[in-house]
Amino acid sequence: MNVSRIALATGIAASSVLLLSGTAFAHVSVQPQGEAAKGGYATVNFKVPNERDNASTVKLEVNLPTEHPLSSVMPQPVPGWKVEVTKSKLAKPLQVHGKQITEAVSKVTWTADGSKIGPGQFQQFPLSLGKLPEDADQLVFKALQTYDNKEVVRWIEEAKEGAAEPESPAPVLKLSAATGDEHGGGAKDASAKDGKNAGHDEDTKSEEASDSSSDTTARILGIVGILVGVAGVAFGVLAGRRRTS
Template sequence: MSRITLPRGTRRTPLAVAAATTAVLLAAVPAAAHVEVESPGAQALAENVRLTFSAESESATAGITELRVVLPKGIEPADVTYGEGPAGWKFTTTADGYSVKGPAVKVGADVEHSVVVRQLPDAKELAFKTLQTYGDGKVDRWIELGASGGDDHGHGHGNPAPVLKLKAAAPGARTVSPSPSSPASASGAPAPTAEKTPVGSSPQAADTAKEDDGGLSSGAWAGIVAAILVAVAAAVFLVRRRGAAQG
């Protein structure tokens, strides 16, 4: 039986085609951008825990300018303080979490920032919904809980929120008292207390006292009492004098 031998170049063609096709397919698949939160060894009810968030850029034309994080149940905005972040970025609390924002970072650059939480709640995992904004106004929404129903890219809907897994609470760990909510308490200054102002210690109080006494001052009342005593003494003197004359 005769054996057919293909030319050397022809035998390599299928391999070359397969390699080229694979390269094209890999190039066509975009990188899976996402936002992550990490805290090595995090435990439920642990105190003063540092959380580090890393947000990957998905834009080829604009840099990231803001990350807004919605805090999970059990963590209040007052429980969070800023750690580190991009140069020039500022930290502010919101009604349901916090925001870090500032000048746009370099196009294509990822953003990392950290916060310190006063105490983690007693839970198995915590989801931090995150909105990632770019300098051109585009927003990546990482807000879905549980299984993702989207394309794992922040532009659409159904993109998974970053989740932090927690270990079981340490034996004896307890929930600390709630964070102070008033601005004065948060700054470390004692909360103002209501004090009663003694009557007569202010012009307004003095005016009120005069009105309560019928408009007469204490000096006027003293004069009236003195006049009455003089009149009584005079009457007694006259009565005694008349009795002595008649006798």
């Protein structure tokens, strides 16, 4: 009886570890390729993982912040997906390079067209953005993720300082200090010459390595949990047979 209870408990523990490792990094997020400096331009990736075991992601809608409209938004083609860019009239026109901009992109939608994001997979959707605001430290992009079973996950909750992370956080793009180069290339070149920002690239690499390490650890824990659970069940079955004999 004790052996059977141990096997059952071990199996439950293994399942719990697997569930936790699978959802720990399952948020839709936005990540810059290089720096996203205030007043400049940047290419970012919206990373969309599939959270479900029995459905595939077939649509992503990204709403751009209306309080900081961007005059230039260009999607990069993604094979197997069609993209639609929606523009809206601005309450207050923008002045960009001496020109008045009266409308800006308010939403970008990717819809599966021969492809989809299956269970255990993720997809990245690149956008070129600019001119990034100079009076903000971050941009919040509210996103909707649609599955082929008609389920819609709304990644629209904004994190509050000092509070726990919301259940469905909106993707947030952190903006770094202005570089003096609208295209974001001047700062890196300058740092290579004068050494003022020499540690930035190392910090970025460290953060990426940390994220990768955390993801790998979670996957290893999940696999170990499964193996331990299987071993526990097998041990319980063998013990039962011995008693019967």
